[in-house]
Amino acid sequence: MFDQILFPTDGSDGAEFALEHVLDLAVRHDATVHILNVAETTQNGLLQIRGDDVDVLEQEGERAVREVAERAHGRGVDTVAEVVRGEPYCEIVDYAETHGLDLVVMPTHGRRGLERFRLGSTSERVVRRAR
Known part of the structure; x- marks a missing residue:
């Protein structure tokens, strides 16, 4: 029924919980x-970061996808991992459509505290934009 599953991760506790499913x-x-991390480099994201910090975001993303891939391989699951830059909800939907994926599984909350409310819900935006 599902041959290709997209798992966007930000390395949060919510993503950790969703990973088991x-x-x-x-x-x-x-x-x-397919394990995807989006280093947010859009205007909203850049208000919080400066200069080389984008590289740090990508390194954190690489660590997050590597950890997920290791756990998946431990369960005998094949993976494809990628870190991209951009607006998370746009990149998630575009990746799913471009790769013809069957299912996207992601937590309802990744970021914590006030940051979550300022940015809005990535999951909600993915659902509204997906076809």
Whole structure:
């Protein structure tokens, strides 16, 4: 039923919780999991970061996808991992459409505290934009 599953991760506790569901689905359906981290480099994201900090975001993203891939491989799940720059909800939907993925699994909350309310819900934006 699901051959290709997209798991966008920001390395948060919410993503950690969702990962277990993703891996269960992947094992059950013998699916490949696409692990995606989006380093937010849009205007909203750049208000918080300066200069070389974009590189730091990408390094954190690489660490997050590597950790997910290691856990997936430990369960016998094949993975594809990528870190991209941009607006998270746009990049997630574009990646899913470009790669013809069957399912996107992501937590409802990743960021914490006031930052979450300022940025809005990435999950909600993905649902509204997805086809």
